[in-house]
Amino acid sequence: MPTATYTPLATVTLASATGTVTFSNIPTSGTYRDLILIITAQRTGSPVNVGMRFNGDSGSNYSSVFMTGTGSGTPPSGTVSGTNVQLDVYPYPPSSGFNNYIVQIMDYAATDKHKSVLVRVNDAGNATEASAARWASTAAVNSLALTLSNFNTGSTFSLYGVIA
Amino acid sequence: MKLIESKTLGTAVSGVEFTSIPQTFTDLVLQVSGRSSTGSSRADIFLTINGDTGSNYSIRRLIGFDSGSVQSYAESGTPTQTNLISITGNGATADTFGNLGFYFPNYTSTTTKSFSVDNTAENNSSSAYIMGIFAGRYTTSSAITSIKIEPQSSNFMTGSILSLYGVLKGSDGIVTTS
Numbered sequence: 646m647p648t649a650t651y652t653p654l655a656t657v658t659l660a661s662a663t664g665t666v667t668f669s670n671i672p673t674s675g676t677y678r679d680l681i682l683i684i685t686a687q688r689t690g691s692p693v694n695v696g697m698r699f700n701g702d703s704g705s706n707y708s709s710v711f712m713t714g715t716g717s718g719t720p721p722s723g724t725v726s727g728t729n730v731q732l733d734v735y736p737y738p739p740s741s742g743f744n745n746y747i748v749q750i751m752d753y754a755a756t757d758k759h760k761s762v763l764v765r766v767n768d769a770g771n772a773t774e775a776s777a778a779r780w781a782s783t784a785a786v787n788s789l790a791l792t793l794s795n796f797n798t799g800s801t802f803s804l805y806g807v808i809a
Numbered sequence: 810m811k812l813i814e815s816k817t818l819g820t821a822v823s824g825v826e827f828t829s830i831p832q833t834f835t836d837l838v839l840q841v842s843g844r845s846s847t848g849s850s851r852a853d854i855f856l857t858i859n860g861d862t863g864s865n866y867s868i869r870r871l872i873g874f875d876s877g878s879v880q881s882y883a884e885s886g887t888p889t890q891t892n893l894i895s896i897t898g899n900g901a902t903a904d905t906f907g908n909l910g911f912y913f914p915n916y917t918s919t920t921t922k923s924f925s926v927d928n929t930a931e932n933n934s935s936s937a938y939i940m941g942i943f944a945g946r947y948t949t950s951s952a953i954t955s956i957k958i959e960p961q962s963s964n965f966m967t968g969s970i971l972s973l974y975g976v977l978k979g980s981d982g983i984v985t986t987s
Binding site: 650651652653654655656657666667668669670671672683685712713714715716717718719720736742743744745747765766767768769770771772773774775799801802803804805806 | 810811835836867868869870871872878879880881882883885912914915920921923924925927942943944945946976977978979980981983984985986987
């Protein structure tokens, strides 16, 4: 985890349950090299994984490799792909208490490379997980949307820029 | 991210505690470069928050290490019962230090604290290494005001460095949310 200065860009604390949280107008002028997204989440309804989509791209342009510690048995690992970055595979936001996500989006404003994402997810009552994801696009990231059936009240989302 | 306090050990100590942690940040980051005085290649680490030694901690870990295949465990209880984080010991290759990275989101909240730990103890040895990721939980409604870490039955050796940072949320006035 980098220890460079984080510049706060925006934060959301949910006052009511919602299915999507979107950060828009993310600067792509080169001020920042990476983005850091910190989430503490709680769900309403059935367990569902959290998705992250860049620039509204709903194509099948996202893939991930993951490894998970569930607390027992052979630790699972594998790949997932689809129409968003699946931030979690085995863990998911709990219905009480909060889990946490630490998401690093590397070189997000570059226009000559696919975007790499590192994810750590933690819920001591469920699983710990690490994953690396790719968005198969050379477009600079100017928005990101997080989806769940419903993030519950009190869930927090904070976006930071990291200066190279 | 702002440095709150950094401690570089000039003498060996049994544990390091950060007290009177300011309540003005959103998250806390604790970075450790440490070596234990144990004669083994590594030592477990105890994490105690707010001086609370009760059964208020739980953890899940995923580790890869020198003793076999990748493993996962879940533990709960007191700090000494959830001592699953390891750091390099004095029986390992000379001059090697292990690394720990803790992230505590929303540490001032009045809900249960969920935190993250990443850990490596790489010693340039095929018979003494470990890395792991951990999900931690501290079940309390109190804000985190102090954090103590200590190696099991040993000291942090001279040259160990422990640094606590605060992360403050906010807005740049450009990025919008919906």
